[in-house]
Amino acid sequence: MRFAVLGSGFWATEVHAASLAEHPDAELVGIWGRDAGKAQAAAARYDVAGTDDLDALLADVDAVSISVPPAVQPDLAVRAAEAGCHLLLEKPVALSVADADRVVAATAAAGVASVVFLTFRFRTSATTWLEQASRSTLVGGSVTWLASTFAADSPFRGSVWRAEPGAPLWDLGPHALSLLTPVLGPVVAAQGSRAADGTVNVILEHEAGPTSTLTLSATASPLSAGEEFWVHGDAGRLVLLPEEGRTAHLAHAVAVTELQAAALTGGAHPCDAAYGAEQVRVLAAAEAAIAAGARQRV
Ligand SMILES: NC(=O)c1ccc[n+]([C@@H]2O[C@H](COP(=O)([O-])OP(=O)(O)OC[C@H]3O[C@@H](n4cnc5c(N)ncnc54)[C@H](OP(=O)(O)O)[C@@H]3O)[C@@H](O)[C@H]2O)c1
Known part of the structure; x- marks a missing residue:
């Protein structure tokens, strides 16, 4: 499966791109960032293309591995799903229930698979x-x-x-x-x-x-x-x-393998976007409880 990494910061470069570049069954095709220079610098480390042209990169891949701040992720995820890309998402899926639900709806409408990279679950x-x-x-x-x-x-x-x-x-x-x-x-x-x-x-x-x-x-x-x-x-x-050592890229490689399996079989993954949205509901209730000083139902 051909992958793009969306994001060119530390985590995108050191974990997402590093894992994909070494993955036996996945191919890292390119890295997108809002700053073309940063994207090119990150991509050069793995000898792939770096770009700020999201639509062109989405047209060239089967899946995306997104690593941007959570408020930024939902719009990118929806665009990628609409372009037919399977989604490897970061946690939290979004910072609001409405944004999380938009991502879930986009995956359902496009028929693409999704996995949220909840690192511990892949160790x-x-x-x-x-x-x-x-x-x-x-x-x-x-x-x-x-x-x-x-x-x-x-x-x-x-x-x-x-x-x-x-x-x-x-x-x-x-x-x-x-x-x-x-x-x-x-x-x-x-x-x-x-x-x-x-x-x-x-x-x-x-x-x-x-x-x-x-x-x-x-x-x-x-x-x-x-x-x-x-x-x-x-x-x-x-x-x-x-776990000792920096093992996140190994966990990410497992998440890539499981996303590919979900995409090929059409099956749901236990850490899919819908589970990510369930988490967002809990976090939103906890935040509301902290603000109100009172118990909140999810
Ligand atoms: N699964 C894990 O264990 C784990 C661990 C660490 C992080 N994460 C997740 O990875 C994601 C990224 O984390 P991070 O620490 O790398 O975040 P960050 O340092 O706050 O931001 C990283 C990147 O996001 C880009 N960015 C910021 N605003 C943007 C926008 N409006 N449009 C496009 N790109 C934008 C920045 O681009 P510029 O360089 O141009 O400023 C930067 O490269 C988060 O969801 C975080 O929760 C997960």
């Missing part, structure tokens, strides 16, 4: 953890993710959208949900608060009764940074062990 360690968890009777879960997004050595320190007050929830929340909802079930209500330093604490109620908690920060000190995921139930507390 072997998480697959094993999810299998173990699905064999237990669970009553709850917890995700704590303390990030130092703006530390001097962070590749995301210049990210404009991550500097918004709601960003820890929208940036880190999709990863948390991607592991909690498959085993605890859909979220039906949320409560939450935001601390003075921007840390977000959220309580989620899952449909069948379990509850889970999220603690998400973008401004943790580098000494306290890290992430912990666990669920608990009759089999004890199942802790997801962190």
